[in-house]
Amino acid sequence: MVFTTVINFVRARGPDEIWRKRRIFKLAAHFIGRRRNCYSIAVRNVHRALVYATKGRKLKREDMANLWETRVRAGCEQHNISYESFREGLARCNILLNRRTLADLACWEPYSFKSLTDIAKRRTLDDGLAGINADKYLDRIITRGSLNTEK
Amino acid sequence: MALFLKRFCSQFKNLQLNTSNTLLRNIQAISLIPSIQNYSNTPTPFEVVDTEEDNKAKNQILNKVNSLVADKTHGRLFAVVHVTGKQFKITDGDVIVIEGYWPPDVGDKITLDKVLMAGSADFTLIGRPIVEKGLVRVQATVIEKTLSHTKTHFRKKRRKQYMRINFYRVPQTYLRINEISFQDEINNPKEVRGLETAIFS
Numbered sequence: 001m002v003f004t005t006v007i008n009f010v011r012a013r014g015p016d017e018i019w020r021k022r023r024i025f026k027l028a029a030h031f032i033g034r035r036r037n038c039y040s041i042a043v044r045n046v047h048r049a050l051v052y053a054t055k056g057r058k059l060k061r062e063d064m065a066n067l068w069e070t071r072v073r074a075g076c077e078q079h080n081i082s083y084e085s086f087r088e089g090l091a092r093c094n095i096l097l098n099r100r101t102l103a104d105l106a107c108w109e110p111y112s113f114k115s116l117t118d119i120a121k122r123r124t125l126d127d128g129l130a131g132i133n134a135d136k137y138l139d140r141i142i143t144r145g146s147l148n149t150e151k
Numbered sequence: 152m153a154l155f156l157k158r159f160c161s162q163f164k165n166l167q168l169n170t171s172n173t174l175l176r177n178i179q180a181i182s183l184i185p186s187i188q189n190y191s192n193t194p195t196p197f198e199v200v201d202t203e204e205d206n207k208a209k210n211q212i213l214n215k216v217n218s219l220v221a222d223k224t225h226g227r228l229f230a231v232v233h234v235t236g237k238q239f240k241i242t243d244g245d246v247i248v249i250e251g252y253w254p255p256d257v258g259d260k261i262t263l264d265k266v267l268m269a270g271s272a273d274f275t276l277i278g279r280p281i282v283e284k285g286l287v288r289v290q291a292t293v294i295e296k297t298l299s300h301t302k303t304h305f306r307k308k309r310r311k312q313y314m315r316i317n318f319y320r321v322p323q324t325y326l327r328i329n330e331i332s333f334q335d336e337i338n339n340p341k342e343v344r345g346l347e348t349a350i351f352s
Contacts, residue, residue, distance in 0.1 A: 050305035050316075057302070096280040097267060101231050101238045105268075108240070109229070112268070112275040119277070 068103035075106030079117040081124075085131045089120025092127060213338050216274045220333045225271040228331040230289050233265035233281075241328045246294070249324040255293045260329075263289040269331065276337070285341065288334045295325035 021039050027049070028035060028042040035045045073083045081089075090097065095116070097105070105113045122141045124132045219225040229242045239247050255261055269276045269287040276282050298320040306315045335341070 047305070047307050047314075050303055051307055053303060054305050094279040095267075095277060097231065098238050101240055101267070104240045105231075109270070109275070112270055112277075115275065116277070 065099060068099040071103040071106055072099060075102075075113055076117060079114055079121075081117050081121055082131050085124045085129060086117060086120045088129065089123040090116065093119055093123050095119070216337050219271070219273060220337060225273060225333075228269060228271050228287075228333075230263075230266050230270075230287060230331050231268035232263040232289055233267055234263060234326075238267060241289070241331070243328060243331055245328045247326045247328065249326060250299070250321050252322055253324045255324065257293050257296050259293045261291055261293070263291055283335075283340055286333065286335050286337065287331065289331050290329045292327045292329055293324060294327045295323075297323050297325070299323050 024039065024043045024046050025036070027046045030036075031042065031045060034041050036042060069083070072086070076083045076086045097116075102113070102116070105116070118141050121132055227242055229240060231238055231240050234247070235249050235251060235253055237249075239245075241247060264281075264284065266282050266287045266289060267278045267280060269278075269282055276287070299322075301318050301320055304315075304317040304319060307313065
């Protein structure tokens with residue numbers, strides 16, 4: 001049979017249909033029901049899943065940051081200091097631990113974390129920031145102005 | 152204990168300013184009250200500062216820590232180090248993964264110098280922002296350099312005939328922490344050693 005027009009070649013674009021579809025089906029292998037067996041449904045869901053995976057990488061970072069903050073907040077609450085004053089106090093003392101480290105310390109090094117809250121409390125008190133009440137317990141912490149960095 | 156160092160330095164200042172050991176100092180808090188119209192009835196707080204008493208307490212703690220360090224009875228140490236913009240809480244034998252381009256090659260032995268915190272079960276040194284240089288030694292070996300699994304970057308806009316797909320892998324470096332140890336005495340930096348008897352003119 002001789003084709004005199006190119007019209008028949010128009011349909012034959014890209015790789016063979018089976019291989020094109022197999023690529024999608026491979027990604028849909030763990031889906032349930034028609035989503036894994038019917039191509040037109042599978043391809044929709046695979047695309048959606050890939051978009052989610054792409055966006056999820058960024059969201060994961062944000063979620064982890066939120067989780068760490070929640071943990072540090074809980075740790076601060078335990079020692080009667082607000083998260084904001086805690087971070088402000090540490091920053092003013094030039095202690096530059098990040099949320100992740102602080103959360104780790106709150107979980108695994110409770111005594112170190114407590115001394116960090118003590119330092120922050122003392123500093124916020126020395127600087128006259130709101131949110132910290134003078135506590136007799138805090139007199140135990142000797143700083144004598146040493147927490148202030150000289151520049 | 153860089154904290155202690157600062158504290159120690161600030162003591163000199165106090166001695167210069169005041170001849171007596173006991174001095175009265177106004178707490179800074181009261182001067183920071185912003186409004187002039189609201190006068191406070193509470194008396195201005197003063198505190199009695201006994202520098203000798205403070206020094207005694209401070210030295211007691213330092214001696215205790217130093218004896219632990221000297222006898223090496225502090226047990227396993229942990230440290231918080233800053234590497235490529237990230238902080239890691241590490242101890243002996245840990246493996247950390249550093250993502251992104253990082254020059255050290257496999258087999259390189261390196262020391263991590265930005266130690267933000269170091270401690271054991273009994274004491275912790277807190278750096279401002281890093282502990283004294285040369286005090287804590289964190290030794291590590293690069294054990295593997297590899298790439299992460301393939302990550303798919305897929306963008307699609309519905310009904311707009313827009314679809315892009317890219318693949319990428321992130322370089323990863325596996326770092327084994329060999330040893331965290333104290334190299335020196337705490338609160339006695341090399342730079343100022345022997346300066347007690349020096350005469351400055």
